[in-house]
Amino acid sequence: MNDLSNAAVKEQQSGFSCKPIPSLALYILLPLFFIGLSVSIFILVVVHNAAFLLSFLLLSALVTSFLAWNALNWRHHNKAAFTCFLNSFPDSDLRLAREGQLVKITGVASCGSLSLETSYERVGRCIYTSTLLYEYGQFGLKPVDVNRSWFQWNLAYCERFSTDFYITDQKSGVRAVVKAGSGCEVIPLIIESKLVTTTKQCKSLSPHFSNWLKDRNLSAEARLLRLEEGYLQEGSTVTVIGMLHKSNDILMIVQPPEIISTGCLWQRLLLPVDIDGMILGIPDKGSNPTLEEMASKQKVFSFEEVIKRKDRTDCLLLIDGKVYDVTPFLEDHPGGDEVLLAAAGKDATDDFEDVGHSFDARAIMEKYLVGEIDSSTVPVVKKFKQQQGSTVTSYKGDEPSLLIKILQFLVPLLILGFAFGLQYLGKKEKAED
Numbered sequence: 115m116n117d118l119s120n121a122a123v124k125e126q127q128s129g130f131s132c133k134p135i136p137s138l139a140l141y142i143l144l145p146l147f148f149i150g151l152s153v154s155i156f157i158l159v160v161v162h163n164a165a166f167l168l169s170f171l172l173l174s175a176l177v178t179s180f181l182a183w184n185a186l187n188w189r190h191h192n193k194a195a196f197t198c199f200l201n202s203f204p205d206s207d208l209r210l211a212r213e214g215q216l217v218k219i220t221g222v223a224s225c226g227s228l229s230l231e232t233s234y235e236r237v238g239r240c241i242y243t244s245t246l247l248y249e250y251g252q253f254g255l256k257p258v259d260v261n262r263s264w265f266q267w268n269l270a271y272c273e274r275f276s277t278d279f280y281i282t283d284q285k286s287g288v289r290a291v292v293k294a295g296s297g298c299e300v301i302p303l304i305i306e307s308k309l310v311t312t313t314k315q316c317k318s319l320s321p322h323f324s325n326w327l328k329d330r331n332l333s334a335e336a337r338l339l340r341l342e343e344g345y346l347q348e349g350s351t352v353t354v355i356g357m358l359h360k361s362n363d364i365l366m367i368v369q370p371p372e373i374i375s376t377g378c379l380w381q382r383l384l385l386p387v388d389i390d391g392m393i394l395g396i397p398d399k400g401s402n403p404t405l406e407e408m409a410s411k412q413k414v415f416s417f418e419e420v421i422k423r424k425d426r427t428d429c430l431l432l433i434d435g436k437v438y439d440v441t442p443f444l445e446d447h448p449g450g451d452e453v454l455l456a457a458a459g460k461d462a463t464d465d466f467e468d469v470g471h472s473f474d475a476r477a478i479m480e481k482y483l484v485g486e487i488d489s490s491t492v493p494v495v496k497k498f499k500q501q502q503g504s505t506v507t508s509y510k511g512d513e514p515s516l517l518i519k520i521l522q523f524l525v526p527l528l529i530l531g532f533a534f535g536l537q538y539l540g541k542k543e544k545a546e547d
């Protein structure tokens with residue numbers, strides 16, 4: 115189990131800081147501001163033109179807002195920057211990712227040998243839990259935390275834990291271990307929900323809340339308190355950004371060994387910030403459907419697309435109307451990769467059934483299921499007996515092309531037109547005679 119409580123408290127106490135704006139930038143901007151202001155006032159007094167002063171003030175306001183926005187985001191623990199980075203980072207495919215690569219994996223989480231339980235709501239089988247107690251800093255109220263500031267909600271107590279868990283990559287169906295347990299720096303982007311808030315009018319605490327405070331030696335004295343709890347439970351869809359490590363065929367997502375920079379996030383007007391740890395968040399609903407949603411919206415392939423994808427790097431099999439992406443299975447297929455490659459590029463149902471695959475083989479297949487075929491695109495199979503008795507298959511593809519169909523329509527028309535023309539000419543000649 116990984117105790118992240120101290121990191122959360124430190125984060126809260128870091129107070130005001132000009133970061134991520136470099137101090138050098140501030141040292142340069144401040145004198146520039148005063149020079150610009152003096153020059154524009156001088157122009158206003160001497161030339162009686164206020165345009166320069168107005169433009170300068172507008173520019174200064176824009177720069178100040180940009181810096182203030184960045185400083186504010188820093189105070190809120192870079193949540194906006196990290197979330198923007200998480201959403202803009204491209205999804206990785208665990209089948210293709212290399213050792214040591216920074217990957218973003220989205221998938222359903224499941225517990226490993228250890229699972230967590232939230233301390234207030236007692237939600238079990240979690241991979242991440244966070245319970246935070248805030249108190250309102252106000253004169254006359256007894257503080258729990260001496261480092262607090264006045265007239266705002268201050269973190270008074272924190273319990274935050276994460277543990278190792280499994281993630282099933284929704285892109286490839288491949289499972290990996292996320293080493294978010296002991297010793298790993300985790301940057302959680304999970305929003306806690308407010309469970310209890312006492313107000314000046316209603317400071318009385320419920321017995322459950324009083325007991326929770328008592329168990330942690332926290333004063334149950336009536337004061338303004340807010341309790342928030344957040345968690346990631348087994349079965350929920352999570353997104354992780356970390357480094358891929360392969361050990362004895364086991365895929366692991368571990369904390370990146372070096373600090374990563376988010377780079378400038380211009381879409382949110384944010385300067386670069388450093389990421390020192392593994393990011394754990396929940397996927398952007400719009401862009402990342404859950405596994406269940408994926409299953410319900412499985413891709414419908416056209417026959418043409420399926421038969422095109424038939425090589426070692428991208429191999430689809432069409433069996434019984436279902437489409438299987440067997441690219442990662444080629445090496446592992448007990449019957450060899452050649453038979454699978456030979457069965458690609460066509461309907462492989464007969465080939466598959468002729469082998470008499472076992473029940474196990476059929477269970478393995480499910481792992482590689484990526485969608486189904488659009489039956490309207492499958493060519494109609496015409497079967498006819500050859501003299502020798504073998505069956506020959508021909509597809510609609512051998513049928514007349516569009517040009518031939520047009521000609522089939524045009525030629526009779528032309529003949530008809532020609533016949534009418536001849537008849538007309540014959541009648542005209544007769545009339546002239």
Ligand code: HEM
Pocket residue numbers: 431438440447448449450453454457462465466469470471472473474475476478479482
């Ligand atoms: C997703 C598709 C497939 C899966 C998951 C799969 C899986 C397996 C498995 C597990 C075996 C071991 C024997 C068994 O348990 O039945 C096997 C054997 C074999 N498979 Fe497949 N297979 C697939 C598709 C195909 C296709 C399309 C062919 C085409 C002919 C094929 C040809 C063979 C052959 C020749 C053997 C060896 C049989 C033997 O030596 O006993 N397989 N396959």
